[in-house]
Amino acid sequence: MSRSSESHAGLPKRLRRPATRTAVPVQESAPRDSGPAPTGAGDPGLDRFNTAPSAEAEATLLKCCGSRRWAQRLAAHRPYPDIDALLAAADEAGYDLSPEGLAEALAAEVSPGLHDTAPHSAHLALRAAHAAYECRFGHVFVICLDAFEPAEQPDQVLAGIRARLGHDPDQERVVTAEEMRRLARGRIIGLISDS
Template identity: 70%
Template sequence: MPATLSPQLPGQRGGEPGLERFNTAAADTAEATLLACCGSHRWAQRLVAHRPYPDVDALLAAADEASYDLSQADLSEALAVESSAGLHPGAPQAAHTALAAAHAAYESRFGHAFVISLDGYRPEEYLDQVLAGIRARLGHEPDEERAVSAEQLRGLARSRLAHVVANHPESDVAGASR
């Protein structure tokens, strides 16, 4: 689901906070923005329906609550549109090979892309964290991994949404490891 959001939501004017843009955007535009954060239509529609949010914390709390209420089908829908994160093209070929093999093993075992929230880590730590995460999670039973994936997806959605409403729409909010 890698996608960069358009630089402006309708009605954006210089200096207006991202939350105000989100709160006042057309429902379909707000939903598209949310789907770039988490691929569950039910999650996105729920957040759109409860606008306006008084502050970013209220929006993020609603996003968390909606994430906890995802059904198995909603979670499957969201995981289906995630993609495994790659490395910067300048990374050593051995790193690309190791990461591709790890992702392939994970996707073969669980049937969806590996998702991990890397908030709190520096970019130079991402590869080690992803490889360690895949290695550890490959030992999970499918139900256990589904719960872990749901929690990681929740963190990703929260981080992506916070970034969007913090006026950073130029970023790739849909990257699987951010």
């Protein structure tokens, strides 16, 4: 037992004198460079996004997700040091979308369709499935197909609509918000890498 704890052993905690600490020398840091804020760490697309005027950055983001609040929030937090930071911010903003923000984003979406060369019967079946979905939930069907080859995508859309028609509205709202978040991520990656 140390000398200071011996002298305070019988006192209530509130009356004990705190133990003294040995000061640790603080290492002087080099002066900070007051140059421009970090941008895309050499990623030209991210650099352009980080340095674009706010209105231009928001317009770019609205191509990824049609919620103005979402786009404004991401544009306001620039610059992003790397694409991962931008995607993390997009995810966070997506999770925070209000029901009105989600409705605004969905209003900007177009239902996934088929290639022009698909058989007419396939177009009719997909159109009927979209109509049934929109009638039930009041908005377009959205699904992220990034993990599928183009040839698999039409089947995935039809299967997705059929499966999700069985959801109750609250359950479907959660699934739709997650699909919008995933779509926005993929679109951001595409836009930044194409820039």
